[in-house]
Amino acid sequence: MNCLRLFILLIVAVLAGCATNNTQNPYASAKKTYTAAETSRTIDLTHPPRDMWDRIRRGFAIPNLHSELTERWTDYYASHPESVLLMSQRAGKYLYYIVDELDRRGLPTELALLPFVESAYNPTAYSRAHASGLWQFIPSTGKHYNLEQDWWRDQRRDPIASTNAALDYLSYLYDFQGDWYLALASYNWGEGSVKRAMEKNTKAGQAADYASLNMPDETRNYVPKLQAIKNIIANPKKFGITLPEVSNTPYFTTVQKRDFDIDIEVAAKLAEMSVEEFKSLNASFNRPIILAEHKPTLLLPTNRVDIFNANLQAYQGRLSSWDTYRSKKGESYAAIAKQHGISLGRLRAVNGLSKKQSRAVAQTLLVPAKGARGSIQLASLEVPDADTAPTRGKTDGKKDVVVLQRKANVRTHTVKGGDTLFSLAKRYNTSVNELRKLNNLKNDKLAKGKRLRVPGTSIRG
Missing domain, CATH: 3.10.350.10 (LysM domain)
Structure with missing residues (x-):
């Protein structure tokens, strides 16, 4: 009996020691796969996902981080439901593509929540460190991952290109570190900085895991913020949060643009979308015109593609009201503006020129197209009751007005x-x-x- 009691006490001591070690260092089991059940909400896996939020919860696989900072940030987000709602509404446009790509690569779906922390899911977000886009790439890292950045466009703001680059980078960091917390810290702080901090701890005889590293405040708060968002998405009712409806279906579709230049405003009108909504999917374009020579791919909501194609087929107006002008070095911007019948302020705004710049370098500028009398407007996007061929409306002498009518059935x-x-x-x-x-x-x-x-x-x- 004494031997049996001794054996039981030994087993209890071993289990208690394991539990104590996990409490002190929650980062130890970096490669363990955690199930959705650990997020304090029961998920019925016998049915397909109800929506994108349900689908994301099912793919949680990064160990939960329990810390004072996590609790603080969870309370913060829970106390700002309007901000969580706004970020979630923005996210709805991109989540299906991002989660689909995560599933294809076998990566944790928590990574789909990272743009909440990085950019508040704003594709045009720009930081003081010159990071841009949903995933906040700085210029050098963006170029390393083949994100084109020039006068015409910046693919750091392209939802598809930037997502693929971000997941490539995160996959590399995880393979390099073997730990998701260290990988995420490296994404925020830089892999070199994290590596040096680990080496410093190792030389000092200290632990080199995420919790033990001396990091800047931003990086120290980075993973807790992600965990806080994860906590809310896992169980929004617990925190009094209502998430917007996001269907588990593709929000956008790619459309290969044909061989013509087109103004962003015209493209938005042909898709019968607001310019703001069009730009939220096509934020990579820096100028008001999309050039055919770049052979870009447009992103449109899935329910706008047929409308865009039908309107484009029927449309007979100018698709672009801009031409390009190659300036000479030292040429006056004021003279260029006067030559092309545009105000100096408008010339600067369209071409991203500051007021301090008065003379051009050898560069490409956008100027009004010859023969174009202002921006082209669609007088109507309503479809007539009878099938008619496209016809041109009357010109009032000030602007070319095109009446758009569909000839499709x-x-x-x-x-x-x-x-x-x-x-x-x-x-x-x-x-x-x-x-x-x-x-x-x-x-x-x-x-x-x-x-x-x-x-x-x-x-x-």
């Missing part, structure tokens, strides 16, 4: 009392989903008098 329907998406789908030989996509509807509610686009020309009685 599309028409409009004015909602009447009693109309439902189901009844209209049946009437126009289509589906409710198609009507939602064509009209960018978020729900099934229809307002009387609203004009809806309906596909097809045949109508059931």
Whole structure:
């Protein structure tokens, strides 16, 4: 009996020692895969993900970080629900692509939350250290990962290019460090800085794990911030947070631009989007014109692609109101502006010139296109009830006005009392989903008098 009791006490002592070691150093098991159950919310894995948030929770695989800083940042984000909502709404445009890429590479889905910390999911975010984009690449690291940065565009702000570069970099850092906390610290502080801090600790006979390193405050708070966001996404109700609906479907689609220059404003109008929304997907373009010679790929919401293509086919106006001008060294900007019928302020704004610059170097400038009398405007993006060929509207002598009409088999329907998406789908030989996509509807509610686009020309009685 005494031997048995001694054996039991020995086992308890060993288990207690393991638990104590894990509490003191939560970073020790860097390569252990943690399940979603550890995030304090039960997830039903017998059904497909309900939405993107559910899908992200299922892929959590980085050890949870329990620390005072984590608690502090969790409380901070929970006390600012409006900021979390804004960041989450922005994230909705990019999450499907990012998580799809993470799944393809076998990486933890926590990394999809990193832009919350880096840029608040703002693709145009720019830091004092000259870091830019969702993933906040500095110029040198961006170039190392083949992100093109020139006068015309900056791929650090391209959602696809920057995401691929960021995941390449994070994968490299994890392979280099063998620990996600050290990899994330390296992403923020630089792999060289982290390596030197580890070597310094090792020489001093101290532990060289993440928790033991002497790091700048920004890096010290970096992983706790990510863990705080993870805590909220894992169980938003616990913190009184309501996340926006983000469907587990692609938000955007790539569209290969054809052989023509096009103004960003015109492209947005052809896609029937606001310029702000268009730029949120195509933030890499630095100028108001997208050049054909760059053979760029446009990103459009999936429900805007058919509309963009139909409008582009029917459109007969100028696609760009800008030309390029190669200036001579020492040429006056004021003289260039006067020569091309544009104000000096407008010339500077379009070309990113400061007020301190008065004379040009040998450079390419954007100037108004010859024969263009101001920006082209679409007088109407409404679809006529009858199928008609595209026609040009009247010119008022001040601006070229183009009336856009579709010649594709599309028409409009004015909602009447009693109309439902189901009844209209049946009437126009289509589906409710198609009507939602064509009209960018978020729900099934229809307002009387609203004009809806309906596909097809045949109508059931």
